[in-house]
Amino acid sequence: MNSDQKAFFAEPGTLDMSDYVVLDYFFESTVEPAEAAAHLCQEQSTAQWKRVGVDEDMRPRHAAKVIDLIVERNPAQPCIPFQIEAWTKLWACRVKIAYPIRNIGASIPNLITAACGEGAFFSPGIHAIKLHDIIFPAGYLEQFEGPKFGVAGLREWTGVHHRPLFFGVIKPNIGLAPEPFRDIAYESWLGGLDVAKDDELIFDSAWSPFEKRTRLLGEARRDAEQKTGKKCCYLANITDEVDRLIELHDIGVRNGANMLMINAMATGLSAARMVRKHTEVPLVAHFDFVAPFSKSPYYGVHSRVITKLQRLAGFDAIIFAGMGARMKTYRSAVLDDVKACRDTLCPADAGCPVKAALPVPGGSQWAGSLAPLHQDIGSTDFAIVPGRAVFGHPGGPRAGAISLHQGWDAIKTGVSLADYAREHQELAMSIRHNTQ
Amino acid sequence: MNSDQKAFFAEPGTLDMSDYVVLDYFFESTVEPAEAAAHLCQEQSTAQWKRVGVDEDMRPRHAAKVIDLIVERNPAQPCIPFQIEAWTKLWACRVKIAYPIRNIGASIPNLITAACGEGAFFSPGIHAIKLHDIIFPAGYLEQFEGPKFGVAGLREWTGVHHRPLFFGVIKPNIGLAPEPFRDIAYESWLGGLDVAKDDELIFDSAWSPFEKRTRLLGEARRDAEQKTGKKCCYLANITDEVDRLIELHDIGVRNGANMLMINAMATGLSAARMVRKHTEVPLVAHFDFVAPFSKSPYYGVHSRVITKLQRLAGFDAIIFAGMGARMKTYRSAVLDDVKACRDTLCPADAGCPVKAALPVPGGSQWAGSLAPLHQDIGSTDFAIVPGRAVFGHPGGPRAGAISLHQGWDAIKTGVSLADYAREHQELAMSIRHNTQ
Numbered sequence A, B: 001m002n003s004d005q006k007a008f009f010a011e012p013g014t015l016d017m018s019d020y021v022v023l024d025y026f027f028e029s030t031v032e033p034a035e036a037a038a039h040l041c042q043e044q045s046t047a048q049w050k051r052v053g054v055d056e057d058m059r060p061r062h063a064a065k066v067i068d069l070i071v072e073r074n075p076a077q078p079c080i081p082f083q084i085e086a087w088t089k090l091w092a093c094r095v096k097i098a099y100p101i102r103n104i105g106a107s108i109p110n111l112i113t114a115a116c117g118e119g120a121f122f123s124p125g126i127h128a129i130k131l132h133d134i135i136f137p138a139g140y141l142e143q144f145e146g147p148k149f150g151v152a153g154l155r156e157w158t159g160v161h162h163r164p165l166f167f168g169v170i171k172p173n174i175g176l177a178p179e180p181f182r183d184i185a186y187e188s189w190l191g192g193l194d195v196a197k198d199d200e201l202i203f204d205s206a207w208s209p210f211e212k213r214t215r216l217l218g219e220a221r222r223d224a225e226q227k228t229g230k231k232c233c234y235l236a237n238i239t240d241e242v243d244r245l246i247e248l249h250d251i252g253v254r255n256g257a258n259m260l261m262i263n264a265m266a267t268g269l270s271a272a273r274m275v276r277k278h279t280e281v282p283l284v285a286h287f288d289f290v291a292p293f294s295k296s297p298y299y300g301v302h303s304r305v306i307t308k309l310q311r312l313a314g315f316d317a318i319i320f321a322g323m324g325a326r327m328k329t330y331r332s333a334v335l336d337d338v339k340a341c342r343d344t345l346c347p348a349d350a351g352c353p354v355k356a357a358l359p360v361p362g363g364s365q366w367a368g369s370l371a372p373l374h375q376d377i378g379s380t381d382f383a384i385v386p387g388r389a390v391f392g393h394p395g396g397p398r399a400g401a402i403s404l405h406q407g408w409d410a411i412k413t414g415v416s417l418a419d420y421a422r423e424h425q426e427l428a429m430s431i432r433h434n435t436q
Helices: A033-043 A108-116 A150-158 A178-190 A210-228 A242-255 A269-278 A303-313 A331-342 A367-377 A397-413 A417-421 A425-435 B033-043 B108-116 B150-158 B178-190 B210-228 B242-255 B269-278 B303-313 B331-342 B367-377 B397-413 B417-421 B425-435
Strands: A020-029 A065-073 A091-100 A126-135 A165-169 A195-197 A233-237 A259-263 A283-286 A317-321 A358-362 B020-029 B065-073 B091-100 B126-135 B165-169 B195-197 B233-237 B259-263 B283-286 B317-321 B358-362
Touching (some): A020 A108, A033 A091, A033 A126, A108 A126, A108 A269, A108 B259, A126 A303, A165 A397, A178 A195, A178 A210, A178 A397, A195 A259, A210 A233, A210 A242, A242 A259, A242 A269, A242 B269, A259 A269, A259 B108, A269 A283, A269 B242, A269 B269, A303 A317, A303 A331, A317 A331, A331 A358, A331 A367, A367 A397, A367 A425, A397 A425, A417 A425, B020 B033, B020 B108, B033 B091, B033 B126, B108 B126, B108 B269, B108 B303, B126 B303, B178 B210, B178 B397, B210 B233, B210 B242, B242 B259, B259 B269, B269 B283, B269 B303, B303 B317, B303 B331, B317 B331, B331 B367, B367 B397, B367 B417, B367 B425, B397 B425
Parallel strands (some): A165 A195, A195 A233, A233 A259, A259 A283, A283 A317, A317 A358, B165 B195, B233 B259, B259 B283, B317 B358
Antiparallel strands (some): A020 A091, A065 A091, B020 B091, B020 B126, B065 B091
């Protein structure tokens, strides 16, 4: 390592870490790890640190710096089958990089550019790289609004305490006119569904205009509240072009949609933050366009990072890929996302000025999904978000919603699902429907 | 294949293709291809196509439909080492899916949700999937603004005809105060640089406030125009939170920045479209946060798709990963991006209502990059975007800019770079600097 490369390393304790976010990458290199890590810092910060013919150095104030570098192994074969040509030796490493906040400010697009931009993904000698985590100093986080409600506020908003929240995706998701769409949502509320939600694929369309849909469902959920004496929520999807988001927020809220969803990565995290600054109701993120860059263990960006950024952008609840064969997601990755919603975003056990978001691991759930999730998460602070188990329940959406409550009641009373189903027919039907 | 699955297939000629965008995927499945393709269509459209107990079917109007399915091979091993558990046989396929425009409208976030969302990436039996291309009907494209200037308009705007455009990234990219930053940009304009640009990592910072930077560089580029008699452009980076983009556009344009850059995927394509509707100057996209999902041959989204969407969002020039070892990008992928900038976005040779964008393959370029790029692209309609070759040139930025012109003059006169350098010292220095 030459002296130019050494300038991209910092001794522990020499940096004021309140001035840095920490980027935690896996990488595999074909050059010595220290050289590769120095390149990585250089490319993502002070690519050229002086003018020609001037005695100056931008690196002390503006360079990204290696604060930890571990060589995990020397693989016999490259971990990805692309981006690599000649090599004689491979190093699989984990590196922590202190990135100067003065370069980027409290801006999500700027942060993404630094952490996931050209510099990080086109660094000499590194063919495989994945951003695994970001850790923030508290002072930086204080410049973000974060969730307006958070988990505690969301429980107050929905009136649901001491158990997981039951979201349900109104189905048929596409093609149904607002009137029948309202009717099935209404049925689900009568069955006790907490949050009847738009599918991520329903937008403001000629066959289901957002104004009409939210008006009918807003009325219906208030009727259901009257009838059940219980708070009912309608989560309307405002995903659309960015210059329509505030308009759709306002229409939705005025019409009685009391939670709003944004397909976060498809719409843009910064656009979501814009809505957060304006919103009067809880915001929920859906996980479209996350899998394409988060699924490879060796390349891309870990979903945990995106979950943290969604929380930073201000989502009160975050839907992400959950358990189950269809979701093709490692159990550990699901629990990483749960932690990213709830744990501190700061180092270790430091206090976190950003509220927790409610984790909503999604994907083909039903009453039977509650027990394993509850056990894995170790808390009732989560939601499930079934579609077919409520709106495809053979007894209709009301029975579908009831079956979720029965599933939870079985857990509470310490009875097996099969036993509890003997005297609860909605659950019995649901077991047959989901385990056939 | 059962009758429910058959409903997700369309016979050729039976669909009015002006109502559909065509999504072209590679996938590898562990179930029969027709079954896998039907699942894929179902998941990304009418997941549940009827209410319980109602005789109805949303699929004729709202289902995504397979219009072409080719089994390319039966691999002996899975193409990706994750997301796959048990399998007995594998099918590697290419499928074209007609996606109903009535589901999504002319909205980029909605389109991304449909094409790259939960449905596409969590489909039963499919462990590997990559969106390779999107083809649009002309009537759909007419609902987008597209580039305001396009290639022809950009040539008029910059006054550069009959040769590639020379962009240059002002370096040191980070840490330099506006005054010296201005001075080196000014030098590069005097040397004939067409577009001196902000690095993608320079934002609105305390040490380089956007207002001051654009004011100083706006004045300097007009001075340079006076002095050289040639149009000079300053491309300022307005990347920041979405709710600041219009403000930064207005400040920049008022101060004399006559082109604006947005780190498109880090900021959001839809936010870029919002700026396009407002802009008075050409817009340029930078390629941060594209590699993480586009590099694997077997998983994610091809960069060609993102290039097309950036053009749809209204960028006049698109910087993407270009040739050369550092960029780790297949030559064919670079040329795919070039085509996505320039060719029709419609089927085959149909007319395209969206203007062409200028392709700017980036990455460690210099005068010597011109000849191979010119040959590969087969046209002068492109730009190079060196940093170090201009602003790290041993003779300074003016000499660096001159060396680019000399490199092009060598091509024009049919002389080798080495021969031409004998009587052109800036080029000679550049050759030594870049091939040492």
